Amino acid sequence: MKQILSIMLILMISATINLNYAQTTYKTVEDIPYQSVEEQNTDEYIAGRCNLDLYYPENQADFVTVIWFHGGGLTSGEKFIPEKLKEKNIAVVAVNYRLSPKVKCPVYIEDAAAAVAWTFKNIGKYGGSKDKIVVSGHSAGGYLTSMIGLDKHYLAKYDIDANDIAMLVPFSGHTVTHFTVRDERGIPGTQAIVDEFAPLYFVRPDTPPIVLITGDRELEMLGRYEENAYFWRMMKVAGNKQTKIYELDGFNHGEMASPALEILLKEIRELNKENS
16 A cells, blocks of 8 residues: 555656646747947947847746857857757847957957846846856857956946856857957967957956866867866966866867757756755
8 A cells, every 4th residue: 555655656746747847938039139228229230239039938937047159250150049958947048249340359248248247137037046147158159258257347347246157168268369359450360369358367266167168179179178278277276166177079169069068058957956
C-alpha cells in the first residue's frame, strides 16, 4: 500500500512539473527604442538602429535576462535571439547598435551601455529581476560586453554600477583595443594596442563574475584565445577571483558560438542556484 501511494505521489509531482513547463508561454516585443525620445526624434540613424527586441516568459517572474550583442566587427550585423536561448525560462534582450564607419568609437560602446541601462530600468515591468541581468555577445558583441562591464563610466552615466551586472560572458571578444577602432585611426590589425578602448586597460579585482569563452587557439582569428588568456591571467594577478576561461577545442571563431551558448546556459543555472 505504501509503495502504491509513493508511486502515485511521484506521478502527481511529475505531472505538476510538466504542467508548469507546458504553461510557460513566451512573448516577443520588437524594435523597442532604448535611446531618449529626443535623440530618436532628431537623428534618423538612432531612430532606425538603436532598438532592441525583448523575448521573455510572460507568465514567469524573477527570471534571468540575457542581453545579447551580435557580432560583425562593429561594421555589420543585426540583432537576433539565439535559438538555443529560447524556451529556457529566461528573457533575452537582442540589441542593435550603430556601426562604423557611419559612426566612430566610442558611439557603439555608448549604445551598448544605453541598452543595458534600459534593461536595468525596465525588465521589472515584464517580470524579470534587475539582480539577474547577464550580458553576453559574440565577437564584436563580446568586446562590447567587456567594455561596458569593465569601464564603469559608461553605465555610471545612467546611475548604474557596472558591478551590479550579474555576469559577463563574452564569446571570442577582443581584450585589446578592437581592430575596427584601430582601423578608424589608421592602425593595422596586426598592431595590437591597449588603451581606454581595451578591456585589458581595466583589469581590477572587483568585477562581476566573468566567463571568457574562445574557440580553439589554432583556429581562432587574430590570436583571440591568447588575448583572453592574458586578460584572465592579469585578472588573477590583480586579485580577481571571479574570472574564468574556456577554450573550445576544434571550433573556429564562428563555430564556437553554438557550444558557447551551452556554457552560457550552464552558468545561468549556477547563477540561479546561488540566488535561490
